[in-house]
Amino acid sequence: MEDPGTEITAVLDEVRRRAAEARRAREEQGPVVSESVPTALARLEEAVDPLAVEFRTDRAIGRLVIPLKRLLRRLLTPILARQAAYNAANASLLRTLAEDLEREIGLLRAEVRRLGLEVGARLQALERAVSELRERSGR
Amino acid sequence: MRLAFVVPWFPDGGGAEIQARETVLRLREAGHDVEVLTSCARSYFADWSVNAFPPGLERWRDVPVRRFPVLPVDRTLLRALATWVERGGVLPPADEEALIAQLLRVPALPEWVAAHAADYDFFLFTPYLSAVAVFGVAACPARAVLVPCLHDEPFAYLTPVRAMFRAAAGVLCFTEAERALALALYDLDPDRVLVTGAGVDPPPAVAAGEVDGDGYLVAVGRREPGKNFPLLLEWFRAYRRRRADGFRLVLVGHDPIRPPLGDEPGIVDAGMLDEDAKARTIATATALCQLSVRESFSRVLMEGWRLGTPAIVHAGCAVTRLHCLESGGGIPVADAAEFGAAVDLLREQPAVRRALGGRGRAYVTRRYAWPVVVREIEAALERLRGGH
Numbered sequence: 001m002e003d004p005g006t007e008i009t010a011v012l013d014e015v016r017r018r019a020a021e022a023r024r025a026r027e028e029q030g031p032v033v034s035e036s037v038p039t040a041l042a043r044l045e046e047a048v049d050p051l052a053v054e055f056r057t058d059r060a061i062g063r064l065v066i067p068l069k070r071l072l073r074r075l076l077t078p079i080l081a082r083q084a085a086y087n088a089a090n091a092s093l094l095r096t097l098a099e100d101l102e103r104e105i106g107l108l109r110a111e112v113r114r115l116g117l118e119v120g121a122r123l124q125a126l127e128r129a130v131s132e133l134r135e136r137s138g139r
Numbered sequence: 140m141r142l143a144f145v146v147p148w149f150p151d152g153g154g155a156e157i158q159a160r161e162t163v164l165r166l167r168e169a170g171h172d173v174e175v176l177t178s179c180a181r182s183y184f185a186d187w188s189v190n191a192f193p194p195g196l197e198r199w200r201d202v203p204v205r206r207f208p209v210l211p212v213d214r215t216l217l218r219a220l221a222t223w224v225e226r227g228g229v230l231p232p233a234d235e236e237a238l239i240a241q242l243l244r245v246p247a248l249p250e251w252v253a254a255h256a257a258d259y260d261f262f263l264f265t266p267y268l269s270a271v272a273v274f275g276v277a278a279c280p281a282r283a284v285l286v287p288c289l290h291d292e293p294f295a296y297l298t299p300v301r302a303m304f305r306a307a308a309g310v311l312c313f314t315e316a317e318r319a320l321a322l323a324l325y326d327l328d329p330d331r332v333l334v335t336g337a338g339v340d341p342p343p344a345v346a347a348g349e350v351d352g353d354g355y356l357v358a359v360g361r362r363e364p365g366k367n368f369p370l371l372l373e374w375f376r377a378y379r380r381r382r383a384d385g386f387r388l389v390l391v392g393h394d395p396i397r398p399p400l401g402d403e404p405g406i407v408d409a410g411m412l413d414e415d416a417k418a419r420t421i422a423t424a425t426a427l428c429q430l431s432v433r434e435s436f437s438r439v440l441m442e443g444w445r446l447g448t449p450a451i452v453h454a455g456c457a458v459t460r461l462h463c464l465e466s467g468g469g470i471p472v473a474d475a476a477e478f479g480a481a482v483d484l485l486r487e488q489p490a491v492r493r494a495l496g497g498r499g500r501a502y503v504t505r506r507y508a509w510p511v512v513v514r515e516i517e518a519a520l521e522r523l524r525g526g527h
Contacts, residue, residue: 008467016477018484020476
């Protein structure tokens with residue numbers, strides 16, 4: 001006889017229970033966006049310029065390789081400069097989008113809080129009105 | 140029965156063409172007179188405007204294959220219209236017709252079908268989305284049977300597609316979920332929309348499926364947004380952020396990954412593997428991931444199950460979700476949290492992994508072994524012939 005814990009319904013229940021736990025844990029940790037995005041953006045901006053990479057050479061063979069390095073740098077510079085411009089534009093766009101997103105999330109949170117308070121106040125008013133009506137009708 | 144399978148490409152192509160090719164061979168083994176009508180183009184992945192094969196009659200593994208020449212496709216027009224539809228845009232009728240007309244231009248094929256319709260019991264058109272199918276069905280509606288490989292995508296809503304489904308004498312579906320979709324979309328007579336299943340070969344001989352080392356998930360197939368490939372990467376990355384150990388995602392497939400992965404830890408691009416290596420990779424995986432929501436059958440899922448590997452599928456795909464629930468061999472997941480929970484459960488409880496894999500294997504054998512599917516196709520065609 002099969003272990004009932006391996007039945008598909010039991011497996012699905014277990015997956016849902018664990019997923020709910022993971023979601024709760026993530027909510028408790030707070031939003032991922034504001035923690036990881038600045039770090040990721042900083043890393044991205046650091047690595048914008050591929051020309052900043054140094055060609056390192058062992059001293060013993062340096063004399064032979066230096067002219068080759070110079071030639072390589074001269075050949076690659078226009079391509080790498082173009083890549084650097086592209087990377088910089090991308091990084092800048094991402095920063096703008098991330099900042100916009102964070103601002104929008106802030107506005108949405110404030111709006112949700114405001115609406116929550118408003119709904120709460122309306123509910124209280126309604127409950128008061130219902131109690132008054134009950135008192136008046138004697139029920 | 141005398142049958143002609145009508146496919147855009149042969150013998151290479153996507154899942155639909157491969158399924159058609161194998162079905163042709165099995166129906167011939169069962170004693171039916173089956174031939175193939177197709178284009179001179181190489182495959183779905185090659186240039187649709189190039190005649191890679193000579194026109195006329197040839198033989199492939201003793202199967203008569205009749206080829207018809209292709210005319211150049213207007214790629215700019217095709218891309219523009221297809222992208223518009225793919226993004227949910229609506230086209231005027233003339234543009235819908237223009238889009239269909241560019242989905243492989245083989246005008247001589249439907250002309251030939253119209254002239255020879257009486258010589259065959261049925262013409263089986265597969266898949267639904269090609270000019271070959273739309274114009275071919277119109278050329279012989281009373282003998283046209285669609286094997287559509289239908290899934291819920293914007294192209295399924297085009298007016299010429301609807302007209303094709305309504306004109307065909309019958310529709311053979313791989314699954315109940317595909318049948319339900321066809322009935323819902325096109326308001327068809329239920330008696331002529333039949334489920335046959337799709338045949339799956341027995342598994343190749345590989346070592347027993349014990350999880351390899353730290354374990355890994357495997358995903359097989361096309362690396363494109365339509366197959367939810369980016370979502371798989373996103374969910375796996377979320378998993379690794381929570382639990383960054385030696386567990387990996389192994390990707391098997393031939394097309395390039397965009398954007399490239401670089402040296403991202405935990406994700407391995409195994410590229411194209413031969414059948415033996417692919418079978419070994421699948422058999423020793425913790426689970427096979429199939430997150431595509433555009434499936435009419437999912438051969439990939441069956442490849443995993445026949446080797447005893449459990450599956451993780453997207454809960455938003457009616458076809459794969461039902462396969463999992465009916466077989467008890469896989470876990471449908473709706474988001475990254477459920478994906479992570481399913482992976483953890485399968486890693487931590489080998490008994491669950493083995494039980495799910497075993498049930499999947501039994502399901503494939505019971506439902507989709509070739510003798511079973513050939514009998515279903517024969518019975519379905521006999522029913523449709525009764526309606527001639």
